[in-house]
Amino acid sequence: MTASKVAPDGAENEPDRRRFLTTASSVAMGAGLAGGYGAFGAIAGRFLYPARPxxxxxxxxxxxxxxxxxxxxxxxxxxxxxxxxxxxxxxxxxxxxxxxxxxxxxxxxxxxxxxxxxxxxxxxxxxxxxxxxxxxxxxxxxxxxxxxxxxxxxxxxxxxxxxxxxxxxxxxxxxxxxxxxxxxxxxxxxxxxxxxxxxxxx
Ligand code: FES
CATH class of the missing domain: 2.102.10.10 (Rieske [2Fe-2S] iron-sulphur domain)
Known part of the structure; x- marks a missing residue:
């Protein structure tokens, strides 16, 4: 009889947890960049196009x-x-x-x-x-x-x-x-x- 390997408690969920953390950090980084570029774009636009009609x-x-x-x-x-x-x-x-x-x-x-x-x-x-x-x-x-x-x-x-x-x-x-x-x-x-x-x- 082959002894099946039993993962330490919670280890089988490790890949999922890593995937979740990677995805979450990517989303957070994307949101941060979007916010940063958005603010920069608004400021730059104000200087480039200071007065609309x-x-x-x-x-x-x-x-x-x-x-x-x-x-x-x-x-x-x-x-x-x-x-x-x-x-x-x-x-x-x-x-x-x-x-x-x-x-x-x-x-x-x-x-x-x-x-x-x-x-x-x-x-x-x-x-x-x-x-x-x-x-x-x-x-x-x-x-x-x-x-x-x-x-x-x-x-x-x-x-x-x-x-x-x-x-x-x-x-x-x-x-x-x-x-x-x-x-x-x-x-x-x-x-x-x-x-x-x-x-x-x-
Ligand atoms: S401020 Fe120098 S010439 Fe007008």
Whole structure:
């Protein structure tokens, strides 16, 4: 009579247990990777496609009659971006106007329109831009930088601008004209002033 081998207690279930553990860990790893890639994809998508058409709104800026040729106003959008809206022609439609970011692409100082020189000017490092916002001098000119442009339209004598609203908790928030760009801003915004040695006036 052949003695049959008797497995130690529970040993016959060992392969099943191993299979179960392998499967469970694979599922857990897959779920973790899916979650991780999902979050990464969402973040990457936000940077790659920051503003869908629904994330922008047309907002009122000013009556067109209040801007004469060469005039410029500083508009602050509902998300906080500041924009120079300038009248550069008298043709009677939105092509007469241009809306360009007032934030210098070099180091973030405020750019303003200089009608007498037909250019935008950044006082921090003498950056200059042509009427279309293309850098022509100083660091922005050297680096081929340009001021971001915003779409404009006219409806019933009113000028409207299309601005991003993707970051807003309150979708009904409105932008407003806040005046002309006052040139150089204070320390904390203007890197030139922020770097002034103590006790020395700018
Ligand atoms: S920050 Fe505008 S030229 Fe440097």
């Amino acid at each position: 629904g994330d922008r709104q047309w907002q009122f800026v000013i009556e067109t009659g209040r801007l004469s040729l060469g005039d410029s106003v500083l508009y602050r959008g509902p998300s906080g971006e500041t924009i120079n809206v300038t009248r550069q022609a008298e043709g009677g439609d939105e092509a007469d106007f241009i809306a360009l970011s007032s934030t210098c692409p070099h180091l973030g100082c405020q750019v303003h329109w200089e009608g007498q020189n037909n250019r935008y000017f950044c006082p921090c490092h003498n950056g200059t831009f042509d009427p279309a916002g293309v850098g022509t001098g100083g660091p922005p000119g050297d680096a081929g930088m340009a001021l971001p442009r915003y779409p404009l339209k006219i409806d019933g004598g009113l000028l409207f601008i299309e601005v991003p609203t993707a970051q807003l908790a309150d979708a009904s928030a409105q932008g407003e004209v806040i005046d002309r760009a006052p040139g150089v801003h204070g320390p904390g915004h203007d890197p030139c002033l922020a770097c002034q040695p103590k006790g020395r006036k700018a």
